[in-house]
Amino acid sequence: MMPQFVTVRIKRPDGRPIRIWVPVLPVVLVLSPVVVLAVLGAAVACLVYRLSVVRALGTGWRIVSALPGTRFDVEQGRTAVLVAIR
Structure with missing residues (x-):
């Protein structure tokens, strides 16, 4: 299944978070x-590069289908970016 939403939350140094919901x-x-x-x-x-086109596109689709549930966080000092794919 293709991801439906990407949620991005940014914590700013002043403590106020920004939330963005992006429909895919x-x-x-x-x-x-x-x-x-x-x-x-x-x-x-x-x-x-003499690779199978069908196999490469199938692998790409599998990667996109596996994205729901993925979450990654990046922190630098007092700023943080949190991304969740649903």
């Missing part, structure tokens, strides 16, 4: 021309 599907639809070009570029790269 509308972003993908808006950026679909770029996604098509990226897939075509990946297919050309696979052909140049």
Whole structure:
């Protein structure tokens, strides 16, 4: 299943957090021309390096499907960025 939401929480040095919820599907639809070009570029790269295009695209889809539930945190001093993919 494709991720549905990305939640970004930024803790600023002054202590006030910023929360941003990003729905993935509308972003993908808006950026679909770029996604098509990226897939075509990946297919050309696979052909140049003599890799299976179908297998590479299948692996990419598996990685995208495994993203829901992923969470990573980055802290630098008193600022922190927390990203959760649902």
